Structures are given as C-alpha cells and as structure tokens.
Amino acid sequence: MTEPTTRDSLFCDIALAGRIERAEAQLIAAWNDAARRRRGGSAGFAIPIAGGVASYAEPDSPINKIAGLGFAGLPDPAELDRVERAFADRSAPVQAEVAGLADPALLELLADRGYRLVSFENVLGRAIGGDAERVAPAGVEVRPIGDDDFDGWLEVVVEATLHPDTQGVPWPEEFPREILENAERDTAGLMRRYLATLDGVPAGGGSMRVADGIAQLTGAGTAPAFRRRGVQSALLAARVADATAAGCDIATIVVQPGSRSQQNAQRRGFDLLYSRAILVRAPVPS
Incomplete structure (x- = not known):
C-alpha cells in the first residue's frame, strides 16, 4: 500500500x-x-x-x-x-x-x-479535497454496505470492539455486547457503513457521518484474526475518498492516545488536532 x-x-x-x-x-x-x-x-x-x-x-x-x-x-x-x-x-x-x-x-x-x-x-484530522486515492493491500476490499449486509458488518465491528488492540492507552470503559449492538443498530440512517474483507472474508468495518463539510470517521475496527494486514488503513482510505467526493473539506477521527488506530491514521495523513x-x-x- x-x-x-x-x-x-x-x-x-x-x-x-x-x-x-x-x-x-x-x-x-x-x-x-x-x-x-x-x-x-x-x-x-x-x-x-x-x-x-x-x-x-x-x-x-x-x-x-x-x-x-x-x-x-x-x-x-x-x-x-x-x-x-x-x-x-x-x-x-x-x-x-x-x-x-x-x-x-x-x-x-x-x-x-x-x-x-x-x-x-x-481528535485527529486532515484537510481533504481534490483527488483521493483508494488504496488497499492485496486481498483487501472495502465497500459500502446496505441493510442486506448489516448482520455481517455488525458481527465484525462488535467483535473488534470487544477485543480492543492493546497498544497505547486503553479506553476507560467497557460495554456489554448487547449494548454495543443496540448502539450500532441505532445509527441506521445516520452514518454510511463500510465492510472490509480479506480474501472475501469479513475482516473489519467502519462508518462515516457527513455534516457541515466534516466527515466524521466513526466506529472502525478489525477482527483480531485479521489485524496487522492493512485493513484499517484501507478503511481510512475508502472513507476519505468518499468524503472528498461528498465535498467535505476535513475528515476527523477519535482515537485513544498512542493507539494503533492513531498510528494508522497519522500514516494516512491525519494530524493530532487536540485532546x-x-x-x-x-x-x-x-
């Protein structure tokens, strides 16, 4: 990539x-x-x-x-x-x-x-505009999904959330699976959802909300078995490309300090804006 x-x-x-x-x-x-x-x-x-x-x-x-x-x-x-x-x-x-x-x-x-x-x-962010390249490593595909693919998306996103990466400062809260599933279902119509597959197998997922020229990159995660394979970077790139096409001028993402998510985002051109x-x-x- x-x-x-x-x-x-x-x-x-x-x-x-x-x-x-x-x-x-x-x-x-x-x-x-x-x-x-x-x-x-x-x-x-x-x-x-x-x-x-x-x-x-x-x-x-x-x-x-x-x-x-x-x-x-x-x-x-x-x-x-x-x-x-x-x-x-x-x-x-x-x-x-x-x-x-x-x-x-x-x-x-x-x-x-x-x-x-x-x-x-x-809170990390990057200015966007012009052409944005959709890049992904071999075998990784990212695509927006609809209701037909929701259950598979939900399973991989919740599984990723329940097994967070251990790099950096951990999230201060843990949430029951049922509550996470409820929260994700409630975002129907509020966010665009993306599923990442590796060699055709669901490997990760994310979402994005566009408002006031801001693309809020929300809720991304990779299932533990597929980490360190470029899935998160591919999800970032796909959403930034769609945000650019939607006319946004900035994309933001919220991460834990020192986390793998922060590292991946900074590699994709995001800067630390504030804590x-x-x-x-x-x-x-x-």
Missing part, C-alpha cells in the same frame, strides 16, 4: 475545534433520538446545554455523556443542576468530554462541582 504524498499539517484553531465539537454534539443528539425511538421515547433524554448536549440513551450506553461544551459560553449552574439530576435519577454517572481548546474556565467549573479527570482521547479530557461525576442521590 502506498503512503499518501507529503501534505501540509492541518492546524486547528479554536474556531475549527468549535466546528468539530458542534458536529459531535449534533451526532450524539441524533443518535440519542434514534435510541429513544427504539426504547419508547421516555427512557432517555437529550438536553441541549451551552452549545452542546447531555445525552442518556440506556444503561451502559456509549452515548451517555455530555459533548460539545466550551465553545458557546459556560453552562449556567442551573442547567448543570438539571442535567446532573437527570443522570442521578437513572443512577448513572455524568461523563463530560471537554476539548483542550474549549474555554479553560469550563474545567474549573466542573472540578468545583466534583468532576474528576479519568482519561483522555485524541479531549474525560471527566466523570459520580451520581449524587436526590
């Missing part, structure tokens, strides 16, 4: 970070809406807060979080009170993801309310 030609690094200022975080908050809100439709509407919530969103879908869901804060003013204490009560009513901790380019006063505000730092995640601090507040009884 050929590596991308040399390109200028993408510089991320506060305006670009705010644009990326708004897209993230919009994704979480739409995803939450799909989960609530599946569960009957009343079980979860998505509360707008200071330009971001506080989301609760179901117990142990990966979208139970506050996203997108710090770029539209600080949240009012009364707003945070409401959000924290909503999580506490469901015996759930509050997890806030705060971009490193967000208003620094937000971290102080959350710390004063009992939030503690538990982890980080990295997100993951802060958690334990549920407080009403």
Whole structure:
C-alpha cells in the first residue's frame, strides 16, 4: 500500500475545534433520538446545554455523556443542576468530554462541582479535497454496505470492539455486547457503513457521518484474526475518498492516545488536532 504524498499539517484553531465539537454534539443528539425511538421515547433524554448536549440513551450506553461544551459560553449552574439530576435519577454517572481548546474556565467549573479527570482521547484530522486515492493491500476490499449486509458488518465491528488492540492507552470503559449492538443498530440512517474483507472474508468495518463539510470517521475496527494486514488503513482510505467526493473539506477521527488506530491514521495523513479530557461525576442521590 502506498503512503499518501507529503501534505501540509492541518492546524486547528479554536474556531475549527468549535466546528468539530458542534458536529459531535449534533451526532450524539441524533443518535440519542434514534435510541429513544427504539426504547419508547421516555427512557432517555437529550438536553441541549451551552452549545452542546447531555445525552442518556440506556444503561451502559456509549452515548451517555455530555459533548460539545466550551465553545458557546459556560453552562449556567442551573442547567448543570438539571442535567446532573437527570443522570442521578437513572443512577448513572455524568461523563463530560471537554476539548483542550474549549474555554479553560469550563474545567474549573466542573472540578468545583466534583468532576474528576479519568482519561483522555485524541481528535485527529486532515484537510481533504481534490483527488483521493483508494488504496488497499492485496486481498483487501472495502465497500459500502446496505441493510442486506448489516448482520455481517455488525458481527465484525462488535467483535473488534470487544477485543480492543492493546497498544497505547486503553479506553476507560467497557460495554456489554448487547449494548454495543443496540448502539450500532441505532445509527441506521445516520452514518454510511463500510465492510472490509480479506480474501472475501469479513475482516473489519467502519462508518462515516457527513455534516457541515466534516466527515466524521466513526466506529472502525478489525477482527483480531485479521489485524496487522492493512485493513484499517484501507478503511481510512475508502472513507476519505468518499468524503472528498461528498465535498467535505476535513475528515476527523477519535482515537485513544498512542493507539494503533492513531498510528494508522497519522500514516494516512491525519494530524493530532487536540485532546479531549474525560471527566466523570459520580451520581449524587436526590
């Protein structure tokens, strides 16, 4: 597989970070809406807060979080009170993801309310435009899928998530298989899904959401038996090519610091834009 030609690094200022975080908050809100439709509407919530969103879908869901804060003013204490009560009513901790380019006063505000730092995640990105080459090693094929191929895609993506690569900082959370399957099913209509095969056998999968000129490369994984074979790089290349064709000017991906995913993305021309601090507040009884 050929590596991308040399390109200028993408510089991320506060305006670009705010644009990326708004897209993230919009994704979480739409995803939450799909989960609530599946569960009957009343079980979860998505509360707008200071330009971001506080989301609760179901117990142990990966979208139970506050996203997108710090770029539209600080949240009012009364707003945070409401959000924290909503999580506490469901015996759930509050997890806030705060971009490193967000208003620094937000971290102080959350710390004063009992939030503690538990982890980080990295947001990578690259400018796109012009021609984008679809490259893949011999035997690897990546293609978008529809509903007919969903079950095979779901199996390989969930299997990859349940057996994460051990390089770098591990994800701070683990999720039950049923919850992961629910979450992936809820993305129907929100994302484009891609299946990677190696010699015709399902080996990995990923997804992409296009919004506001941003291609959010979401949820990629390779089944353990097929790792170190170029599957992830092929998935990246295919999605970047489709994002370019869709008129996007930037592609982003969220990875754990020092992970194989970060290494693969940087080899494909992605730059570290900023980190997100993951802060958690334990549920407080009403």
